[in-house]
Amino acid sequence: MQHLVDTTDFSEAQIERIFNDARAFKKEMPPKLLSDKLLITLFFESSTRTRSSFEVAAKRLGASVVHLDPSKSSTKKGESLEDTFSNLCAMEPDGVIIRHEYNNTPRKLADKELIPVINAGAGQYAHPTQALLDYFTILEHFDGDIKGKTIAIVGDIVSSRVASSGIRLFTRMGLNVVLVAPKPFMPEKGLPKYEHIHEVIDSVDIVMSLRAQLERHKAPIFEDYEEYAKEYCITKERFGDREILLLHPGPVMRNIDISNEMLSDPRCKVLEQVKNGVFVRMAILKELLLK
Numbered sequence: 625m626q627h628l629v630d631t632t633d634f635s636e637a638q639i640e641r642i643f644n645d646a647r648a649f650k651k652e653m654p655p656k657l658l659s660d661k662l663l664i665t666l667f668f669e670s671s672t673r674t675r676s677s678f679e680v681a682a683k684r685l686g687a688s689v690v691h692l693d694p695s696k697s698s699t700k701k702g703e704s705l706e707d708t709f710s711n712l713c714a715m716e717p718d719g720v721i722i723r724h725e726y727n728n729t730p731r732k733l734a735d736k737e738l739i740p741v742i743n744a745g746a747g748q749y750a751h752p753t754q755a756l757l758d759y760f761t762i763l764e765h766f767d768g769d770i771k772g773k774t775i776a777i778v779g780d781i782v783s784s785r786v787a788s789s790g791i792r793l794f795t796r797m798g799l800n801v802v803l804v805a806p807k808p809f810m811p812e813k814g815l816p817k818y819e820h821i822h823e824v825i826d827s828v829d830i831v832m833s834l835r836a837q838l839e840r841h842k843a844p845i846f847e848d849y850e851e852y853a854k855e856y857c858i859t860k861e862r863f864g865d866r867e868i869l870l871l872h873p874g875p876v877m878r879n880i881d882i883s884n885e886m887l888s889d890p891r892c893k894v895l896e897q898v899k900n901g902v903f904v905r906m907a908i909l910k911e912l913l914l915k
């Protein structure tokens with residue numbers, strides 16, 4: 625039984641196989657490979673893209689999906705998460721897709737070895753399917769040749785599980801990663817760090833902009849995000865005519881993370897990320913459930 629708690633759970637050969645499948649699925653929808661499978665989703669935090677993307681991916685492959693709404697479940701009556709999980713596993717689904725505010729929840733549930741657990745976002749620690757779809761989008765954009773390419777991650781890096789998983793995956797795959805953030809958003813990582821975008825803009829091939837994770841800040845970090853935007857918003861003025869691939873995991877805070885104008889610029893691939901997310905998740909479900 626294999627789980628996906630972080631991208632480190634996959635070998636490089638597996639990632640290659642998943643991406644080959646995702647590419648093939650993007651060209652032509654496959655037959656219903658998972659028509660005898662049933663997945664349960666358990667999202668303890670809000671989600672727009674990830675939950676619907678998993679559901680679309682599962683249904684494209686013919687699998688059934690049952691959503692449990694934790695706000696109406698017995699965890700609200702005092703049942704522990706482990707007990708809720710064991711009860712769901714007793715119904716013999718083929719996998720559980722979970723999002724939770726704590727970093728270690730998916731690993732703790734996976735360690736029970738009851739069923740494949742797929743992490744759809746855990747605290748500030750990991751969001752492996754987002755990292756994989758981001759990397760897939762980068763590879764596709766550069767036709768597989770990422771040698772010597774540099775990605776700048778810009779924004780609230782310290783609170784972002786997307787950045788955390790992304791940094792582990794991108795560095796493993798040989799991308800150069802640089803971090804651009806104001807001090808309160810900068811993590812303790814052994815990577816090149818900058819406070820201003822203009823310091824790196826001429827030497828990067830990819831910019832990944834991130835939302836300020838307000839829900840994870842114990843106290844407000846910036847009073848005024850319009851002031852923050854003056855330094856960190858990705859605008860046409862900042863990009864100029866440089867050929868830079870612009871990514872963002874969503875939700876985008878318009879004119880704070882990325883300007884309206886840049887969101888409709890052809891260099892911005894936010895919707896391509898969303899589109900690729902379905903194919904990558906289809907390939908991941910196939911990899912984990914058809915063993």
Ligand code: ASP
Pocket residue numbers: 745751785786835837873874875
């Ligand atoms: N959707 C991503 C996540 O769940 C990014 C974000 O919320 O800013 O982590």
